[in-house]
Amino acid sequence: MFQAAEVPQKIPKGEFEQAAEQLRVELLNAQFDLRERDFSVIVLLSGDDRPACAQALKAMHEWMDQREIETNALAPPEGPELQYPAFWRYWMRLPRRGRIGAFIGAWDVDQISGRLQDDVDTTELDRHFDRIRAFENELAADGTLILKYWFHLPKKKLKKRIKKAKKDPERVWWLRPEDEIICDRYDQLMPLAERLIRKTNTGHAPWTIIGSQDVNYRNLAFATHLRDRLAERLTVGEPEREVTSARAVAEQREPRQGRVHTVLHSVDLSSQLKKKEYDERLRSLQADIRRLTYKARDKGISSVLAFEGWDAAGKGGVIRRLTFPIDPRIFQVNSVAAPTEEERAHHYLWRFWTKVPRAGQIAVFDRTWYGRVLVERIEGFASVPGWRRAYAEINDFEEQLAASGALVQKFWLHIDPDEQLRRFQARENTPFKRHKITEEDYRNRERIDAYTWAIDDMVAQTSTDYAPWHLIPANDKRFARIQVLETYAEALRKRL
Amino acid sequence: MFQAAEVPQKIPKGEFEQAAEQLRVELLNAQFDLRERDFSVIVLLSGDDRPACAQALKAMHEWMDQREIETNALAPPEGPELQYPAFWRYWMRLPRRGRIGAFIGAWDVDQISGRLQDDVDTTELDRHFDRIRAFENELAADGTLILKYWFHLPKKKLKKRIKKAKKDPERVWWLRPEDEIICDRYDQLMPLAERLIRKTNTGHAPWTIIGSQDVNYRNLAFATHLRDRLAERLTVGEPEREVTSARAVAEQREPRQGRVHTVLHSVDLSSQLKKKEYDERLRSLQADIRRLTYKARDKGISSVLAFEGWDAAGKGGVIRRLTFPIDPRIFQVNSVAAPTEEERAHHYLWRFWTKVPRAGQIAVFDRTWYGRVLVERIEGFASVPGWRRAYAEINDFEEQLAASGALVQKFWLHIDPDEQLRRFQARENTPFKRHKITEEDYRNRERIDAYTWAIDDMVAQTSTDYAPWHLIPANDKRFARIQVLETYAEALRKRL
Numbered sequence: 001m002f003q004a005a006e007v008p009q010k011i012p013k014g015e016f017e018q019a020a021e022q023l024r025v026e027l028l029n030a031q032f033d034l035r036e037r038d039f040s041v042i043v044l045l046s047g048d049d050r051p052a053c054a055q056a057l058k059a060m061h062e063w064m065d066q067r068e069i070e071t072n073a074l075a076p077p078e079g080p081e082l083q084y085p086a087f088w089r090y091w092m093r094l095p096r097r098g099r100i101g102a103f104i105g106a107w108d109v110d111q112i113s114g115r116l117q118d119d120v121d122t123t124e125l126d127r128h129f130d131r132i133r134a135f136e137n138e139l140a141a142d143g144t145l146i147l148k149y150w151f152h153l154p155k156k157k158l159k160k161r162i163k164k165a166k167k168d169p170e171r172v173w174w175l176r177p178e179d180e181i182i183c184d185r186y187d188q189l190m191p192l193a194e195r196l197i198r199k200t201n202t203g204h205a206p207w208t209i210i211g212s213q214d215v216n217y218r219n220l221a222f223a224t225h226l227r228d229r230l231a232e233r234l235t236v237g238e239p240e241r242e243v244t245s246a247r248a249v250a251e252q253r254e255p256r257q258g259r260v261h262t263v264l265h266s267v268d269l270s271s272q273l274k275k276k277e278y279d280e281r282l283r284s285l286q287a288d289i290r291r292l293t294y295k296a297r298d299k300g301i302s303s304v305l306a307f308e309g310w311d312a313a314g315k316g317g318v319i320r321r322l323t324f325p326i327d328p329r330i331f332q333v334n335s336v337a338a339p340t341e342e343e344r345a346h347h348y349l350w351r352f353w354t355k356v357p358r359a360g361q362i363a364v365f366d367r368t369w370y371g372r373v374l375v376e377r378i379e380g381f382a383s384v385p386g387w388r389r390a391y392a393e394i395n396d397f398e399e400q401l402a403a404s405g406a407l408v409q410k411f412w413l414h415i416d417p418d419e420q421l422r423r424f425q426a427r428e429n430t431p432f433k434r435h436k437i438t439e440e441d442y443r444n445r446e447r448i449d450a451y452t453w454a455i456d457d458m459v460a461q462t463s464t465d466y467a468p469w470h471l472i473p474a475n476d477k478r479f480a481r482i483q484v485l486e487t488y489a490e491a492l493r494k495r496l
Numbered sequence: 497m498f499q500a501a502e503v504p505q506k507i508p509k510g511e512f513e514q515a516a517e518q519l520r521v522e523l524l525n526a527q528f529d530l531r532e533r534d535f536s537v538i539v540l541l542s543g544d545d546r547p548a549c550a551q552a553l554k555a556m557h558e559w560m561d562q563r564e565i566e567t568n569a570l571a572p573p574e575g576p577e578l579q580y581p582a583f584w585r586y587w588m589r590l591p592r593r594g595r596i597g598a599f600i601g602a603w604d605v606d607q608i609s610g611r612l613q614d615d616v617d618t619t620e621l622d623r624h625f626d627r628i629r630a631f632e633n634e635l636a637a638d639g640t641l642i643l644k645y646w647f648h649l650p651k652k653k654l655k656k657r658i659k660k661a662k663k664d665p666e667r668v669w670w671l672r673p674e675d676e677i678i679c680d681r682y683d684q685l686m687p688l689a690e691r692l693i694r695k696t697n698t699g700h701a702p703w704t705i706i707g708s709q710d711v712n713y714r715n716l717a718f719a720t721h722l723r724d725r726l727a728e729r730l731t732v733g734e735p736e737r738e739v740t741s742a743r744a745v746a747e748q749r750e751p752r753q754g755r756v757h758t759v760l761h762s763v764d765l766s767s768q769l770k771k772k773e774y775d776e777r778l779r780s781l782q783a784d785i786r787r788l789t790y791k792a793r794d795k796g797i798s799s800v801l802a803f804e805g806w807d808a809a810g811k812g813g814v815i816r817r818l819t820f821p822i823d824p825r826i827f828q829v830n831s832v833a834a835p836t837e838e839e840r841a842h843h844y845l846w847r848f849w850t851k852v853p854r855a856g857q858i859a860v861f862d863r864t865w866y867g868r869v870l871v872e873r874i875e876g877f878a879s880v881p882g883w884r885r886a887y888a889e890i891n892d893f894e895e896q897l898a899a900s901g902a903l904v905q906k907f908w909l910h911i912d913p914d915e916q917l918r919r920f921q922a923r924e925n926t927p928f929k930r931h932k933i934t935e936e937d938y939r940n941r942e943r944i945d946a947y948t949w950a951i952d953d954m955v956a957q958t959s960t961d962y963a964p965w966h967l968i969p970a971n972d973k974r975f976a977r978i979q980v981l982e983t984y985a986e987a988l989r990k991r992l
Contacts, residue, residue, distance in 0.1 A: 131896075356584055
């Protein structure tokens with residue numbers, strides 16, 4: 001889930017200042033419009049990067065009208081606060097309609113890092129997440145716009161920063177015990193943070209994870225997102241502006257939040273494999289997979305293998321190599337095309353539920369339920385609330401698969417546009433492959449940008465510990481095949 | 497929660513047949529209209545009264561077009577079903593858009609009565625309820641109309657019926673082991689059923705509890721409710737019909753579901769108390785309350801005492817007698833009038849959160865958050881989805897109070913219309929009470945019926961084990977005061 005936020009981003013000072021000037025005007029305008037409206041806005045700042053939250057708040061104060069922002073920097077509850085129901089202190093601080101309430105340290109982070117000091121009681125934590133969800137539901141039903149941000153820094157960077165601060169008397173003052181706790185227990189904290197985000201990531205109170213390595217980037221990403229969501233919400237009820245705004249979103253002029261690189265940027269496409277090495281490793285991996293899948297069948301462990309990727313990235317070839325050694329009685333390849341009339345008459349997940357493997361079986365999906373947040377999002381087949389809600393629905397679906405004992409692995413096969421064009425042309429020149437290439441494929445190429453950002457969101461929102469995304473470099477087909485087979489064999493081995 | 501459903505209802509055969517004929521036409525029409533629409537309908541039949549579910553299903557089949565109803569009578573999962581995620585079997589049975597799926601034994605009841613055979617694990621049960629909520633959320637977001645019915649029979653009646661069936665060879669065939677389990681473990685089952693209903697009672701998938709003693713009543717109540725919700729939903733998107741339908745609902749022509757009597761019917765208003773006995777008991781109770789409230793303060797147990805009742809039912813007098821012996825430092829009486837400008841700028845529950853007592857303190861509310869589902873509902877100050885959602889929100893609010901250690905007790909002071917009129921007139925003739933009577937009070941009298949049904953719904957939806965409603969007969973003021981003080985003293989004593 002934090003994978004996408006770890007892609008390095010950098011925004012030069014000049015560019016930042018120019019963007020900031022524009023943002024400032026728009027944020028002030030939005031704030032001004034908000035005053036006349038009958039809903040309030042809650043901005044929740046949190047994350048493993050504590051100073052980044054404080055700086056984001058500072059940016060809000062610099063760029064907006066301070067007098068209209070109610071700031072709530074909350075320490076863990078103490079004194080009289082402990083004599084009330086836990087959420088009382090949040091109710092007391094709710095902004096009134098027409099105003100913005102900014103919260104630091106509210107309803108979650110403390111809870112999580114607090115737990116880290118003792119043993120972590122997941123049940124109690126889940127109950128707390130339920131409470132958050134119910135609370136946000138009520139506020140959202142009342143009209144409140146809720147925006148939640150998680151500022152994320154990789155462990156190494158966090159460590160380095162603390163080390164540096166300790167040596168520097170000019171900086172050591174901001175260091176607090178929490179920072180060291182987060183750093184020391186990073187590996188326990190992050191799965192809990194992922195769980196928090198997953199369990200409380202709803203259509204009406206979504207989380208946005210922002211990589212906080214570069215200060216310009218993170219402030220810009222935060223403020224851009226805030227501006228766009230404010231603008232979007234403020235146009236509700238103004239039909240003309242509403243339509244334009246909805247179209248902009250559907251067509252992928254979604255906030256890129258100042259991101260320079262998407263998660264695909266971190267995929268090293270130069271990896272290659274020689275024919276001889278490929279043949280050897282393929283043979284050995286296929287033998288492993290044959291053995292492991294029999295064993296999994298006997299133990300009742302099922303597998304759900306989801307394949308997505310650019311057109312011509314080689315999904316079919318990978319799937320053939322993967323299933324070749326498996327007993328046909330225990331696997332089923334599902335090729336997902338446009339939904340049938342019967343499928344359209346049901347919930348979009350229904351057609352995938354009908355293909356869920358029973359214990360011990362393997363279901364391979366060539367294209368998947370992620371169509372909802374890729375093609376359906378970009379072509380406008382799904383409504384904006386529809387695909388936004390889908391991330392949580394998909395996480396929930398996969399969690400049910402995993403909870404019933406299934407191994408869920410998701411693969412994105414990545415190639416670059418040049419390689420794709422080469423393959424398209426090669427297909428046109430190969431008689432038996434010509435049917436695989438249509439005008440639509442070329443048309444999709446025009447939308448590479450839109451898809452790239454949608455993929456970035458998809459990985460950010462749905463790569464979970466129980467159902468991870470694997471981004472596979474596929475410019476070299478051999479390398480891609482071996483990597484997929486290896487990943488699956490390894491995951492099976494671990495589970496068995 | 498089941499209190500309101502235990503009020504005896506009876507519909508004579510002739511009346512039933514006449515109503516049924518009309519209903520049949522309307523249900524068939526609704527079903528016909530539904531075919532052209534892009535949403536499906538789920539009707540969930542469940543309850544402690546198993547045969548009533550079966551008969552309600554039979555009624556659906558008799559009164560509607562069978563071919564368009566998909567019936568799913570589910571036994572506990574077995575065989576291959578166990579090899580899939582738990583909700584797979586429900587996904588497989590979802591009706592397509594334009595159709596109705598009727599479910600018996602789906603997603604809950606078995607789970608609950610199954611648990612009864614072993615120890616009950618509330619955590620696991622709650623997790624299951626979460627799953628139900630998430631599942632229904634997804635379906636509702638996709639447009640599905642979800643209606644859930646719980647058929648309820650008091651324990652005595654259940655026992656009697658089983659005894660009778662056992663003796664009668666013509667009837668014994670329908671008796672199944674479940675029926676006896678439900679009966680034997682009734683006292684454990686009902687709190688779990690209440691929990692189920694509370695946790696999964698949402699605005700978009702509401703529960704309706706139907707008393708099932710009289711077969712004509714229960715079928716009529718069920719079918720009327722089904723018809724009204726179908727009609728309501730089918731008018732969405734047809735502006736003109738929509739407005740009319742919304743108005744009908746706001747103005748309290750809410751489905752009375754064939755109910756003859758409301759929960760207030762069961763309150764015996766003839767109870768009286770002689771002056772001498774009253775004085776003695778009052779003195780002794782006040783001494784108890786003084787002692788108990790000090791003790792509660794020391795132990796940090798707070799009290800939330802909510803008073804509602806008809807105009808002139810004597811709330812003020814009761815509250816004065818109740819608080820008289822209590823140390824003024826530990827209680828606060830909150831008189832709730834129309835919300836202030838500041839209060840209107842927040843969520844409707846906000847103004848009550850601000851008055852939540854801290855540990856050891858007592859908050860008395862003269863009128864309460866129940867205004868949302870009484871006056872705001874009836875006068876149309878709250879939208880229909882707004883007040884429908886409020887039951888769950890209020891249960892949630894009170895659960896948070898109770899979970900933080902507060903004792904929550906709710907009192908409805910009941911008088912009959914004649915007594916009310918007498919008191920109004922007496923007030924007008926008493927100079928220092930004249931200000932207490934306004935034209936509005938007389939206007940409210942015209943809405944007694946509407947209020948009566950709203951109170952019935954309120955008690956049905958919000959009387960919980962942790963925050964029960966007490967319906968106090970108040971035609972005799974002395975009797976009412978003693979009963980309230982006694983109830984509170986008893987509850988405090990039990991808690992301490």
